[in-house]
Each structure stands twice: as structure tokens, then as C-alpha cells.
Amino acid sequence: MNQLKLRFLKNQLIEQKAGFAALIILILFILLAIFAFLVPYDPNAIVQPDRLQPPSAAHWFGTDDLGRDYFARALYGARVSLSVGFMAMAISIVVGTAVGTMSAYFGGWFDNFMMRLVDIFMSIPSFFIMLVLNAYLKPGIATIVIIIGFLSWMNISRIVRAETLSIKEREYVLYARVSGQSVFKIITRHIVPNIMPTIIVAATINIAGAIMMESALSFLGLGVQQPNSSWGSMLNNAQGFIGEAPYLALFPGLFILLTVLSFNFLGDVFRAAFEPKINQR
Structure with missing residues (x-):
């Protein structure tokens, strides 16, 4: 990403207050997740006498039904939710970029086969597949990351393929091909760097989707297992106490909403900053 693109991005961030x-x-949430260990409470420590205490100076977010400090659990839950989002995004970006670039570069029957394969994957409800796979695999963060990552690359592959179809006909790619450079070198050195802005935009949107999927799985009790927490599992636990302690659902729900909206807004900023340059290439 050169200085001109960084300047466009900076201008967009200044112009778009949202x-x-x-x-x-997002920076605040990431910092809070990183430094969650500074909170003086153990997020898994059960203190029955303190159960369902409302927010106070001692417990900023109150306590849950087992007397655990809800602020500490929210911060440690942020670690899980954000980690799942970033790691699942990394998997889907790698798979989607590899499929999209190779499909467009080789073209012909290979391109047709890969795109029909993508169509098949996209025609099956991803969330249904997640539920089925999660039932047969060992519950845990690694399982959630793998499932989400390998079921959310299809749209990325289509976007990358469209960009690669244009890039592969440019002079520097044709010269690299004639000069005998390997397919791997052409893709990694000449194609991927030039579609990186598109990949960055897709990545920001994909993180938001991954966080939503993890929250939904954990909300259904199929994600992070007790005593560990994520924002989705905290919402799941809050179901039985909506009337008695509504704050149990308020804080994790608000964090999920803010995080997903922030990634979507950031994706719009990246798109506005990069698309003019993409169209001028």
C-alpha cells in the first residue's frame, strides 16, 4: 500500500466521522481485550453471595447468576469473539484469495469447475452446515474458527476472481508469464499485491460476519463452553434473567452491535478510499 493510498485512506477517515x-x-475494544488481565477480578471465580448484583462502583457491569464479575467476563469474552473473528477471517481470506486468483488465472474448464463448486457451497445454508459440523466436532475455539473460516470464503473468491480477470491481462503480468516466471510467483508478486485493497475491504466485512456467526453459535450453546465466556455465550446465559437482571443481555449485546457496525463502517471507508484508485489502474 503506497503513500498515495494511505493519504486517500486518511482523508476518508477525516471526512467520514462514522x-x-x-x-x-475497535481500537478501544482491542486494547481492552489485550489488557483484560489488569481487571482485579477472576472472570471465572464463583461468589454466590454476590450473585445478580446490579452495576455499581465495585462491579461496573454488575455480576451474573454465579456472582462472577460481569465486566471481567465481558473483557475476556472480547478476547474470544475478536480472536475468532480475526482468525476465521484470515482462513477465509487465504482460501478465497487462492481459489479466486487461480480460477481466474487458469481460466477455461478449471475456472468453470471452481465457480460451479463455489455456487454449490453458496447454495447450502452455511449456518446449517455449521450446526451439523459443530455437533460432530469437539466444541472449542479452534473448532469454531475452522468451521467459520472454511464456510465464509466463497464471496471473497468471487470478488478476487473478478479483480484477477482484469489484472492478469495487464502488460506486467503478460511479461512475467513470457519471461518464464512460475505461476506461484506471478500470482503472489504481481496479482495479489495489486488486488490487496479489494482484499482488505473484503476482510473487514468478513470479520464482522465471523463475529456474528460465533455469537450465534455461542448463543445456541454450541460455541465457547463454560466456564469460558464470549459475547454470544453471555447472551445465552442472560436469557433466563431478562426480567430480573436485564443488564446481563445489555452489555454483550451492545458490544456485539458496536463491533459489527464498526467493522462495516470501516469497510465502507476502505472501499471509498481504494475504489477510485482501483478504477484508475
């Missing part, structure tokens, strides 16, 4: 606010919110 995008700048989204960046601040």
Missing part, C-alpha cells in the same frame, strides 16, 4: 468513530471503538 468511520473515524468506528476505528476508535
Whole structure:
């Protein structure tokens, strides 16, 4: 990413107040997750006498039904939710970029086969597949990351393929091919760097989707297992106490909403910053 693109991105962040606010919110959540260990409470420590205490100076977010500090659990839950989002995004970006670039580069029957394969995957409800796979695999963060990552690459592959179809006909790619460079070198050195802005935009949107999927699985009790927490599992636990302690659902639900909206707003900023340059290439 050269200096001109960085300048476009900076200008977009300044002009779009929502995008700048989204960046601040995401940085804040990431810092809170990283430094969660500074909270003086053990997120898994059960203190029955303190159960279902409302937010106070001692417990900023109150306590849950087992007397655990809800602020500490929210911060450690942020670690899980954000980690799942970033790791699942990394898997889907790698798979989607590999499929999209190779499909467009080789073309012909290989391109037709890969795109029909993508159509098949997209025609099956991903969430249904997640439920089935999660029932047969050992529950845990690694399982959730793998399932989400390998079931969310299809749209990325289509976007990358469309960009690669244009890039592969440019002079520098044709010269690299004639000069005898390997397919791997052409793709990694000449094609992928030039479609990186598109990949970055897709990545920001994909993170938001991954966090939503993890939250949905954990909400159904199929994600992170007790005593560990994620925002989705905290919502799941809050179901039985909506009337008695509504704050149990308020805080994790608000965090999920802010995080997903922030990534979507940030994706819009990246798109607005990069698309003019993409169209001029």
C-alpha cells in the first residue's frame, strides 16, 4: 500500500466521522481485550453471595447468576469473539484469495469447475452446515474458527476472481508469464499485491460476519463452553434473567452491535478510499 493510498485512506477517515468513530471503538475494544488481565477480578471465580448484583462502583457491569464479575467476563469474552473473528477471517481470506486468483488465472474448464463448486457451497445454508459440523466436532475455539473460516470464503473468491480477470491481462503480468516466471510467483508478486485493497475491504466485512456467526453459535450453546465466556455465550446465559437482571443481555449485546457496525463502517471507508484508485489502474 503506497503513500498515495494511505493519504486517500486518511482523508476518508477525516471526512467520514462514522468511520473515524468506528476505528476508535475497535481500537478501544482491542486494547481492552489485550489488557483484560489488569481487571482485579477472576472472570471465572464463583461468589454466590454476590450473585445478580446490579452495576455499581465495585462491579461496573454488575455480576451474573454465579456472582462472577460481569465486566471481567465481558473483557475476556472480547478476547474470544475478536480472536475468532480475526482468525476465521484470515482462513477465509487465504482460501478465497487462492481459489479466486487461480480460477481466474487458469481460466477455461478449471475456472468453470471452481465457480460451479463455489455456487454449490453458496447454495447450502452455511449456518446449517455449521450446526451439523459443530455437533460432530469437539466444541472449542479452534473448532469454531475452522468451521467459520472454511464456510465464509466463497464471496471473497468471487470478488478476487473478478479483480484477477482484469489484472492478469495487464502488460506486467503478460511479461512475467513470457519471461518464464512460475505461476506461484506471478500470482503472489504481481496479482495479489495489486488486488490487496479489494482484499482488505473484503476482510473487514468478513470479520464482522465471523463475529456474528460465533455469537450465534455461542448463543445456541454450541460455541465457547463454560466456564469460558464470549459475547454470544453471555447472551445465552442472560436469557433466563431478562426480567430480573436485564443488564446481563445489555452489555454483550451492545458490544456485539458496536463491533459489527464498526467493522462495516470501516469497510465502507476502505472501499471509498481504494475504489477510485482501483478504477484508475
